[in-house]
Amino acid sequence: MTWEIVIGIETHAQLSTASKIFSGASTAFGAAPNTEASAVDIALPGVLPVLNRGAVERAIRFGLAVGGAINRRSVFARKNYFYPDLPKGYQISQYEIPVVRGGAVTIATDAGEKHVRLTRAHLEEDAGKSLHEGLPSELGGVSGIDLNRAGTPLLEIVSEPDMRSAAEAVAYAKALHSLVTWIGICDGDMQEGNFRCDANVSVRRAGGALGTRCEIKNLNSFRFLAQAIEYEARRQIELIEDGGSVVQETRLFDPDRGETRSMRSKEDAQDYRYFPDPDLPPLTIDDAWIQRIHSAMPELPEAMRSRLVAEHGITDYDAAQLTASRELVDYYHGVCKALPAADTASHKLVANFVLGEFAAARNRADVAIAAVPVSPADVAGLLRRVADRTVSGKIAKDVFDAMWAGEGDADAIIERRGLRQISDARAIEALVEHVLAANAPIVAEVRAGKEKAFNSLVGQVMKASKSKANPAQVNEILRRLLAR
Amino acid sequence: MSFSPDDVTRLARLARIDVADDEARDVRDKLDAIFGLIDALQSIDTAGIEPMAHAQDVMMPLRDDVVTAENRRELYQAQAPAVADGLYLVPKVLE
Numbered sequence: 349m350t351w352e353i354v355i356g357i358e359t360h361a362q363l364s365t366a367s368k369i370f371s372g373a374s375t376a377f378g379a380a381p382n383t384e385a386s387a388v389d390i391a392l393p394g395v396l397p398v399l400n401r402g403a404v405e406r407a408i409r410f411g412l413a414v415g416g417a418i419n420r421r422s423v424f425a426r427k428n429y430f431y432p433d434l435p436k437g438y439q440i441s442q443y444e445i446p447v448v449r450g451g452a453v454t455i456a457t458d459a460g461e462k463h464v465r466l467t468r469a470h471l472e473e474d475a476g477k478s479l480h481e482g483l484p485s486e487l488g489g490v491s492g493i494d495l496n497r498a499g500t501p502l503l504e505i506v507s508e509p510d511m512r513s514a515a516e517a518v519a520y521a522k523a524l525h526s527l528v529t530w531i532g533i534c535d536g537d538m539q540e541g542n543f544r545c546d547a548n549v550s551v552r553r554a555g556g557a558l559g560t561r562c563e564i565k566n567l568n569s570f571r572f573l574a575q576a577i578e579y580e581a582r583r584q585i586e587l588i589e590d591g592g593s594v595v596q597e598t599r600l601f602d603p604d605r606g607e608t609r610s611m612r613s614k615e616d617a618q619d620y621r622y623f624p625d626p627d628l629p630p631l632t633i634d635d636a637w638i639q640r641i642h643s644a645m646p647e648l649p650e651a652m653r654s655r656l657v658a659e660h661g662i663t664d665y666d667a668a669q670l671t672a673s674r675e676l677v678d679y680y681h682g683v684c685k686a687l688p689a690a691d692t693a694s695h696k697l698v699a700n701f702v703l704g705e706f707a708a709a710r711n712r713a714d715v716a717i718a719a720v721p722v723s724p725a726d727v728a729g730l731l732r733r734v735a736d737r738t739v740s741g742k743i744a745k746d747v748f749d750a751m752w753a754g755e756g757d758a759d760a761i762i763e764r765r766g767l768r769q770i771s772d773a774r775a776i777e778a779l780v781e782h783v784l785a786a787n788a789p790i791v792a793e794v795r796a797g798k799e800k801a802f803n804s805l806v807g808q809v810m811k812a813s814k815s816k817a818n819p820a821q822v823n824e825i826l827r828r829l830l831a832r
Numbered sequence: 833m834s835f836s837p838d839d840v841t842r843l844a845r846l847a848r849i850d851v852a853d854d855e856a857r858d859v860r861d862k863l864d865a866i867f868g869l870i871d872a873l874q875s876i877d878t879a880g881i882e883p884m885a886h887a888q889d890v891m892m893p894l895r896d897d898v899v900t901a902e903n904r905r906e907l908y909q910a911q912a913p914a915v916a917d918g919l920y921l922v923p924k925v926l927e
Binding site for chain 2 (some may be wrong): 365366371430445478489490493628630
């Protein structure tokens with residue numbers, strides 16, 4: 349009997365506003381404790397929340413980007429629970445009428461493209477932070493509360509249970525992450541907790557009714573998301589196959605052990621007693637506002653991907669890779685603009701380089717694109733020398749590494765290191781003659797029809813030229829001289 | 833609708849209000865009286881009327897996304913029972 353895994357994801361994306369959702373306090377990360385907690389954020393009596401226009405604007409932008417409906421009227425509600433880092437005793441969220449309803453996110457799966465439907469997206473405030481460790485040792489038995497994060501705007505994005513594997517869940521989370529950063533509503537820093545996922549996981553016999561689900565909270569990396577889902581699905585299947593049944597509950601993922609464990613079961617689960625917040629009248633959004641935001645929307649990743657294929661002539665695969673991140677595709681465009689020719693050959697050269705050498709170097713150094721020491725114009729300078737055959741692709745890698753290490757621009761490095769490609773037929777002929785003379789047994793093998801032996805001769809010539817000979821010319825001259 | 837003493841105990845726990853067992857009956861009677869009023873309201877036919885979310889028919893005022901608050905931690909923390917290293921201190925909480 350085969351099992352099917354059913355996954356829905358709730359994502360909390362921190363919106364990139366300068367100030368909080370209901371107060372004028374700063375949202376900047378890393379400030380000293382409680383220095384960014386205003387009277388509203390710490391819930392002093394008599395204060396009132398005033399909604400941040402920037403937060404609403406970002407929610408609308410998201411709704412438009414996923415093709416959802418923007419509710420012209422939505423309602424803020426109080427979600428009641430007690431915890432020391434929630435000073436009001438309730439969190440302001442949206443319940444019955446969220447700002448965005450519906451929409452979908454497209455993901456790539458092994459079986460082709462798939463649309464993951466969204467249920468809704470709603471605005472809410474974040475809570476503060478509780479610190480249980482690192483307090484002065486004479487203060488035993490206390491927790492410290494930092495309310496800097498309290499009131500930070502969040503967009504909670506809820507998907508339908510449309511995913512069927514950990515891989516699909518990760519593809520969805522990555523696509524969503526790429527989208528919210530692309531449209532500039534969230535900076536997406538997962539380590540700072542700006543983009544965190546809760547996964548609802550259940551299992552069922554293929555084609556059967558939906559099983560009981562468990563919710564795994566606060567997964568702040570794609571790797572943890574995959575590990576948690578895989579562990580949880582296995583746990584549920586084993587439980588059912590052993591004759592047990594799954595209890596609906598909230599679970600936490602322990603990255604050190606690679607397993608999920610029970611946090612609280614829904615039986616004694618919180619009853620949040622939602623009700624409309626009397627401090628906040630309904631949020632009304634008119635068509636003109638939506639239209640203004642719509643006309644200022646950047647080109648979305650999918651549209652840009654199709655355009656790059658049609659206009660730049662690069663492959664769909666490359667276009668998909670490039671448009672996976674706004675910063676990456678901006679870099680690609682930066683290099684293209686700095687090249688003299690805007691033809692297919694140049695675009696392909698740039699795409700190959702940005703997705704190949706550039707990506708590899710960035711992974712090695714483990715730096716964000718903004719921190720890469722080589723500018724798009726500098727890369728263009730190097731690719732110009734590849735295009736006019738001053739250097740081969742292989743040498744270009746060395747030049748790029750030198751540029752990364754701060755040794756100057758491509759032309760300076762090529763001159764200083766004498767890396768100019770040898771295209772002088774006579775010089776190459778001399779090298780070939782030398783290699784032929786020194787490798788009589790291999791020459792005999794080639795003449796006997798062994799193609800591998802030919803490649804070995806090419807390699808020898810390239811080595812003799814310190815990789816500077818034009819490979820196409822080496823091939824041609826070798827063939828000609830062998831045929832004598 | 834009418835409340836049982838168990839409902840009262842549960843609501844009291846959710847609201848973190850200490851209601852002693854011998855008070856529960858009295859509290860229940862008061863809640864029943866309030867819900868009697870709500871029952872009367874619910875007998876009104878509201879079919880086809882959009883539910884209100886607020887007593888006043890006003891639009892949500894919005895503020896521009898600008899930082900206007902200053903750091904007044906010292907003032908706020910002067911009233912707190914216990915602080916250290918800029919943190920408010922509370923009895924230890926662990927999930």
